[in-house]
Amino acid sequence: MSNQKKKTLTPVQQEYQSFAQSREPKRSVVHNCFTAFVVGGTICLLGQFIQNFFIWQFGFTKETAGNPTVAVLIFLAALLTGLGVYDHFAQWAGAGTAVPVTGFANTIASAAIEHRTEGFVLGVGGNMFKLAGPVIVFGVFSAFVVALIKTILTSLGG
């Protein structure tokens, strides 16, 4: 895909880009993957503790305990975003905080907080899903397509 992009560049541009790329600091992929693994794993571990807590203390079942667990993690992420500490931690943790549901909550909370200056209706309400929108839209659409295919296949087969 990147070669397709290169085809639309002139030879001078292509030459410059390799000139520039050799002088750019490389992202430390291995280090980033390691921190993402550790942080992401820890957040999921915390989720597991919270989930078991809901099962033991409140009598949720294994299937239904996922809901309050996710709600608690979302609350924590929104709180840390509001306190202004989430972004500093996330710069270091990368995908470790972005991939768990905490990342989803952070996109919504940060956009909401930022656009408060434009009022609650147009600002907060209108911009809240600026970053989370794609996740919801594509999640729903892909679930729709997969469910449609699956339902049609099972009704054809059955």
Next chain:
Amino acid sequence: MEIYVWAFVVGGLICVIGQILLDVARLTPAHVMTILVVSGAVLGGFGLYDPLIDFAGAGATVPITSFGNSLLRGALAEADRSGLVGILTGIFEVTSAGISAAIVFGFMAALLFKSKG
């Protein structure tokens, strides 16, 4: 006991996939999250995600991939009950906790906090 280990490992590995998409494929965070959520729905369609949840617990339910799977599960469950139209009516059934919590707590954060810069 074992579930804690697997929750950590599987959750961590899904995040590593995300990190590779960010650093190597140079995709934006929005693109990465979208790819993961769609993958969750597709894996769910093949019946592979629920066994992963049984095996790794929160390691599979906490990452955003599970969101795609939950949307699919809701759609399929309602389609079982009410036919094709159930696909539309059931999508948000299982995930409503996550989305409601995000909206409610996000809004409350906007009420209580200012950007810190």
Next chain:
Amino acid sequence: MLQGHQSWVFSNRPHIISTGTVVGPFEANGPLALDFDLLHEDMWLEQDSFEKAERRILEQACQKSLSKAGLRKEDIQFFLSGDLVNQITPSSFAARTLSAPYIGLFGACSTSMEALALGSLIIDSGFGHTVLCAAVSHNATVEKQFRYPTEYGGQKPPTAQWTVTGAGAALLSSQGTGIHTTSATIGRIIDMGISDPFNMGSAMAPAAVDTITAHFRDLGVSFQDYDLVITGDLGRVGHTIARDLLIKHGFSVPDDRFSDCGILIFSENQPAFSGGSGCGCSAVVTYGHIINRMKKGELNRVLVVATGALLSPLSYQQKDTIPCIAHAVSLEINHQE
């Protein structure tokens, strides 16, 4: 007077009679803090929004330069200013406060020198005798508009830069002594096909090289004729690329004479990635630090090359590349005057 293809020589010596520089907390913790007039502790400045805070620091910088020269806002004949916010509203609102005839400019991070060049043209040609040239940027307004909300947990790559929260204003006059502008070179758009907004140093470096080359050619000068050639905000990444590109084109680039405002404004300990950026970067470093060094006699002839990346949030989403530009103005001090 036009010289060469795209340069102006100011034989009537427009003088910079005073400057005003105002910065935010991050810059106040940097190595050049003592060169700035006003340092702020927080990003809000007790305003309702970051955009209003940006307007406020621009007004303060303008006010500071006026008071240091003993002039009032009524004495300004023309006010030239620009910033990065949509429709350059901070500059327009500051112009409302100053009530001076106003020319709004958009050159992204090259605005400071774009304003100084045009201001010098007005003075040198006799079309005005007191002109205020300014530029401002605010970290939060830029992040909100071009990238992500301030509290968003996105991971920035090492090639990213940190937008400076700062406003710099320079008062130009046909009368005066000391520091004056001697020439300016207007840059043209250079686009090398880079489209990553987190790697603007690489995108802007060729524009800086193009303008420096044009300036040297038009005026028949070289690095040896200046004590310092300083780019606006290429950052560590862009500056290295620019230097290597100049060497590749046959120039000899002495390391102690080629620097960058984005590198100077933050220390290595501050989490500023590859350096500072923004309209305010070149404005505050030039009108604060460089002017001070010239007054102390450490520098006599300086060429400031402000670099700008002319992208928009929409152009990036539409998969366009980043067109860049650089404008250069040369400053000289005459201690005998």
